[in-house]
Amino acid sequence: MWWLSGRVLRACTAAIRLKQLDENLNVCVLEKGSEVGAHILSGAVFDPIALTELLPDWRERGAPLDCAVREDRLWFLGKQRQFNLPVPPGFHNQGNYIISLGRLCRWLAEQAEGLGVEIYAGFAATEVLYDAQGAVMGVATGDMGIGRNGEATANHQPGIELHARQTLFAEGARGSLSKQVIARFALDRDACPPTYGLGIKEIWEVPPQQHQESLAVHTLGLPLDSRTYGGGFIYHAAQNRIAIGLIVGLDYRNPYLSPFEEMQRFKTHPAVRPMLQNGRRIAYGARVISEGGLQSLPQLCFDGGALIGDAAGFLNMSRLKGSHTAIKSGMLAAEAVCEALSRQSVRAETYPHAFAQSWLYRELHAARNIRPAFRCGLYLGSAYAALEQYLLKGRAPWTFRHHRSDARSLNKAADSRPIAYPRRRHTHLQPQRQRVSCQPCPRRKPARSPCFGQPPAGNRSQCPRIRLARNTLLSGGRVRNHRTRRQKTTAHQRRQLHSLQNLRHQRPHRQHHMDVSRRRERPNYGAM
Secondary structure: OOEEEOOHHHHHHHHHHHHHHOOOOOOEEEEOOOOOOOOOOOOEEEOOHHHHHHOOOOOOOOOOOOOEOOEEEEEEEOOOOEEEEOOOHHHOOOOOEEEOHHHHHHHHHHHHHHOOOEEEEOOOEEEEEEOOOOOEEEEEEOOEEEOOOOOEEEEEEOOOEEEOOOEEEEOOOOOHHHHHHHHHOOOOOOOOOOOEEEEEEEEEEOOHHHOOOOEEEEEEEOOOOOOOOEEEEEEEOOOOEEEEEEEEEOOOOOOOOOHHHHHHHHHOOOOOHHHHOOOEEEEEEEEEEEOOHHHHOOOOEEOOEEEOHHHOOOOEOOOOEOHHHHHHHHHHHHHHHHHHHHOOOOOOOHHHHHHHOOHHHHHHHHOOOHHHHHHHOHHHHHHHHHHHHHHHOOOOOOOOOOOOOOHHHOOOHHHOOOOOOOOOOOOOOOOOOEEEEEEEOOOOOOOOOOOOOOOOOOOOOOOHHHHHHHHHEEOOOEEOOOOOOOEEOOHHHHHHHHHHHOOOOOOOOOOEEEEEEEOOOOOOOOOO
8 A cells, every 4th residue: 555645744644544444554655855844834723623533642642733823813904004804703713723834744754654654755756657457556756866968877766666556646736646647537527627826935033022922813905906816824833933924816817916026015014014023034935725625626536546635625715724624634535545445446435425424525615605706806705705604604505616717817918007016125035235346455555446447467357346347338338327227328438348348368456455345225125
């Protein structure tokens, strides 16, 4: 019994459940990262309901859940301030924890290895293997030791074929192998087109006086416009750390929109900036999330395997949580696989039925209409979400559908208005650029500037000031004006350019030394 994973949280959960049901099974987890949890960006609000079902004594086992949420806030961000909104039921996090997903994955891996599960980190599966009847029979890892030209080097090692009676795919959203099996078996023929979002997350370490441990904040409004689905989150975890991020729905209409630039605007909002003041960023990353919900779920099982976690799309967007749903899907798949292996069946047919009878289906069914409602914009979507959660409570007799893919929502650039993002200022968010200038040595008599007039003999091509001037003076008889626009050069400036071109084989003057000075900052985002 082999197990494929690109997301070790779901895979280890399913492996633990399999070993609990039958300790004689051979279970293997493939982790493409260099170590368990290497591709997991920490900082999330975690619902322990599924973990309690899997390991009821997780507290005694030392699970890394030590920061319980004590306060929830929902903000609508205006241009200069935030407006507090009532917290909807989906964002009530009492009983949940702000955790490090990386630590949780490593802890689950330890529990799995204690039961006899084999975990191979650093092996990425690149090919799905099929038998003569067309059923999945395992995976193959990629070749190692391939040069830049695509040819084998002296350290070449061919990939390994791993054969199994059942293979579960837990790659996450838009996994390469998951897409192959979905297309081969037409698992999405009865489902709505999938829709996705791009989540950008950063981990900050801030001064203690700015940290409010156990606080979970979710935001609407700026920096996104009212026609773009998305929002931000700010989680105050333990050890003076803050997980901050922005999710942008990939069905946005304006092709000039940049999720990265929107993240910068979010961090520099007047309501968010004080939380990060004088802090430092210690980690960052981005990933795609599945937003389609219940309507976009493909068929869960096929001959020789099944889909779990975000590979299928088990994410509750109304709660902005997917870890507990992924754990539960892995447990359901493990139980169905164990039953299929006991009766020598090639398909885990009980997996869809078990899902339909579980609390996971009821949770996704109650939230099924919230994400499609935001196709009408922020304000109508928020109004319907309030109606769905406060009055209908997920029991609406209708179901909204996703009628088109994200790519078809994009307008043409000619029909769209460019977004004037401010130029990023050199702050602590990114290293400041430095320029090297050549100044007269204070201990010697100043000499004439080497950048103008007839230079002394020697190779001056490495003089920093000459490099700066050479980059400023452009070929074609034009010079860049940094404050306005390009202007035509004068005859004197053309002579300067000609003299600079003659300095290529000359040496720097001994009476000049290099000094470091910082470039003058331009008004922009503003320092945090």
